[in-house]
Amino acid sequence: MDSSARSGATGSSNPRAWIVAGVAVAGVIVLAEVARRRRRWLRGKSSPPPYSGAFCDRLELAPPPQPPPPAARQQLPDLTFAVSDNFEIEGYVAGFGNPDWKRTHKAASHTAAAVKALLKQGATCVGRTVMDELGFGVTGENLHCGTPINPASPSVVPGGSCSGSAVAVSAQLVEFALGTDTTGDLRIPASFCGVLCFRPSHGVVSTLGTLPNSHSLDTIGWLARDPHILSRVGDALLPAAACGLKGKRQLVFADDCFELLKIPNQKTVDVIENAVRTLPYGFQPPKHINIGQYISSNVPSLKEFCEPSTKLQEGKSALKALCTVMLLLQRI
Incomplete structure (x- = not known):
């Protein structure tokens, strides 16, 4: 056997050569997969899912017409808002972030008191938003409804439990949104999604018509992008504003x-x-x-x-x- 044949036989049986070849093939496969995933990510970024996954129920509750003078003008005309999935709305079942809960409960016979107060002031409710199951969670993830996409940073969770409300406000789908805050359920998603939040003292805003997580801690609050709108919602919901009380600043x-x-x-x-x-x-x-x-x-x-x-x-x-x-x- 000549020298060239012997060297070829030696190379084909050399394990190092096979290792180098395997690593090269693996590298090509990895690069191809990375490129494929990047193309898919870019396609998804150019056409985000509708409503950023914020809503679990789309509906429309129109406000009553502005009463004639001398009645006071409505405080929230032409503003839209959403509420978390633990707010009852007449004729709809509040899912509480869990399909089994929604399946085993009847439609509400009344609308939550806070929602009624906002409708009376001219705002329009356009839907209910995704939340952590039964209000237990701070990440905003929901296995059943999906996790709303954080508009401020799509690669991170939106925070919870009222994730959908914060996402709806941050994505400019509504002017403001309601939620309940037990141990940070509004403040956490507000900070994650880059919006403003106000949590009043416990018991100041009526929780009648909301599904409770903890009666002794649940507090209704709201989120908004614009501090002026945040203040206007407070004027509509807080009893001190209605009484005209003014404390020192x-x-x-x-x-x-x-x-x-x-x-x-x-x-x-x-x-x-x-x-x-x-x-x-x-x-x-x-x-x-x-x-x-x-x-x-x-x-x-x-x-x-x-x-x-x-x-x-x-x-x-x-x-x-x-x-x-x-x-x-x-x-x-």
């Missing part, structure tokens, strides 16, 4: 809480005070308090949860008390 700094930050307390205060000076409404000079002392003086029922300040770093005692109370309320 003043920022209160809980100094003992700010001391827990890694940055100097005064630097934070200066930044906030400078921002306040740019607001169009006049604010009184800021007030500084110790929240631990405030709780002990004004909320006697929480005294037993506060430990002496000598045992804990100043400020942490009050925060620990509030956290303990919240955990106990969740168990109710």
